[in-house]
Amino acid sequence: MGEENSDMRVLAKTEPKPGMTLQEKPIPEPEPDEVRLRVKSVGIDGGVEAPLYQWVPSYQHYEEHLPQVFGHEFAGEVDALGSDVSNYQTGDRVAVEPSIFCGRCRNCREGDWNICTEKSGYGPSGQKSIGIDIDNDGALADYVTVPASNLYTIPDSITYDEGTFLELLAIGVHAVERSDFEAGDRVAVTGPGSVGLSALIAASVGGANEVVMIGTSDDENRRLPIAKKMGATQTVNIEEESLEKPVDVFIEASGHESALKTAEEHTQKGGEIIQIGVYHGKDAVPVNLNHLLNNGISIETIFGRKESSWHRAIAIAEQIDLSPVVGPSYDLEDFEEAFAAENNRVGIKITLNP
Numbered sequence: 301m302g303e304e305n306s307d308m309r310v311l312a313k314t315e316p317k318p319g320m321t322l323q324e325k326p327i328p329e330p331e332p333d334e335v336r337l338r339v340k341s342v343g344i345d346g347g348v349e350a351p352l353y354q355w356v357p358s359y360q361h362y363e364e365h366l367p368q369v370f371g372h373e374f375a376g377e378v379d380a381l382g383s384d385v386s387n388y389q390t391g392d393r394v395a396v397e398p399s400i401f402c403g404r405c406r407n408c409r410e411g412d413w414n415i416c417t418e419k420s421g422y423g424p425s426g427q428k429s430i431g432i433d434i435d436n437d438g439a440l441a442d443y444v445t446v447p448a449s450n451l452y453t454i455p456d457s458i459t460y461d462e463g464t465f466l467e468l469l470a471i472g473v474h475a476v477e478r479s480d481f482e483a484g485d486r487v488a489v490t491g492p493g494s495v496g497l498s499a500l501i502a503a504s505v506g507g508a509n510e511v512v513m514i515g516t517s518d519d520e521n522r523r524l525p526i527a528k529k530m531g532a533t534q535t536v537n538i539e540e541e542s543l544e545k546p547v548d549v550f551i552e553a554s555g556h557e558s559a560l561k562t563a564e565e566h567t568q569k570g571g572e573i574i575q576i577g578v579y580h581g582k583d584a585v586p587v588n589l590n591h592l593l594n595n596g597i598s599i600e601t602i603f604g605r606k607e608s609s610w611h612r613a614i615a616i617a618e619q620i621d622l623s624p625v626v627g628p629s630y631d632l633e634d635f636e637e638a639f640a641a642e643n644n645r646v647g648i649k650i651t652l653n654p
């Protein structure tokens with residue numbers, strides 16, 4: 301149980317310049333439909349917390365709302381229950397879906413609350429999210445309050461850092477479940493980061509005949525070997541070699557324009573390109589639609605996770621070893637080291653343990 305009426309540590313963005321500050325703040329009380337979590341693990345997302353820490357121009361619109369506590373990929377232990385929450389108990393181990401959704405619109409009712417039509421957000425994706433939006437604190441803290449509807453119980457066999465990774469794994473699962481992928485298919489993935497590796501894992505455990513992970517020279521020494529460990533049948537440094545055969549399903553998880561071109565060129569007639577990578581700093585990227593339609597190739601886009609993705613991701617995490625893609629982990633006090641490690645592309649999913 302938390303200590304009532306006392307303070308907790310938060311890692312806040314306090315000033316419009318690089319860095320964050322460890323400070324004290326009262327421990328929050330859960331609203332009736334919320335629980336309070338003792339945060340055990342929180343991830344640094346290279347597309348959210350890292351650029352906020354570095355204070356890149358595309359995040360400087362947060363200036364008028366500082367100080368703010370970010371942190372949207374996390375897992376923890378249920379510490380206190382709101383008055384209306386009956387399906388959780390203190391001590392439960394949980395991972396958290398960060399999307400804030402209405403639960404009532406058509407998409408929400410179909411389990412697609414990742415694209416809720418009623419909740420718009422302040423972050424770059426436009427969807428409302430815990431730890432990204434301006435009106436709710438995130439998990440770079442000892443405690444955080446979250447809607448009970450956003451929790452997923454995790455078994456003891458899944459560590460809290462792996463629990464944090466589930467949010468990413470579920471995106472990869474979503475990519476595969478949304479596609480026409482079937483066991484025996486040949487799959488390629490561009491971008492061996494958290495999400496690309498998650499898609500690789502999902503395709504691999506789903507029975508892909510071959511899964512090729514495509515990276516660049518930057519990935520050659522570390523990320524491509526990790527892809528091998530996680531089930532890639534082949535790795536390709538696209539700066540030096542090409543794909544031998546076209547694939548049935550091409551999952552683009554890098555967000556680089558050149559990778560989309562690679563996908564167009566190496567997807568089988570009748571195949572599918574699944575776009576998960578976000579093109580940062582670009583409003584539009586060219587797509588060779590004539591080539592795609594002449595070859596019956598479709599494009600699907602993936603945003604976030606849906607209900608089924610979480611359940612499948614938890615089941616996958618119970619059966620495989622995720623340790624190659626999780627960590628290194630740092631104490632909250634060592635946040636400077638952790639953000640430097642993220643910046644230097646150490647590990648895959650760097651976490652802080654408050």
Ligand SMILES: [Zn+2]
Pocket residue numbers: 401402403404405406407408413415416417418419
């Ligand atoms: Zn909704």
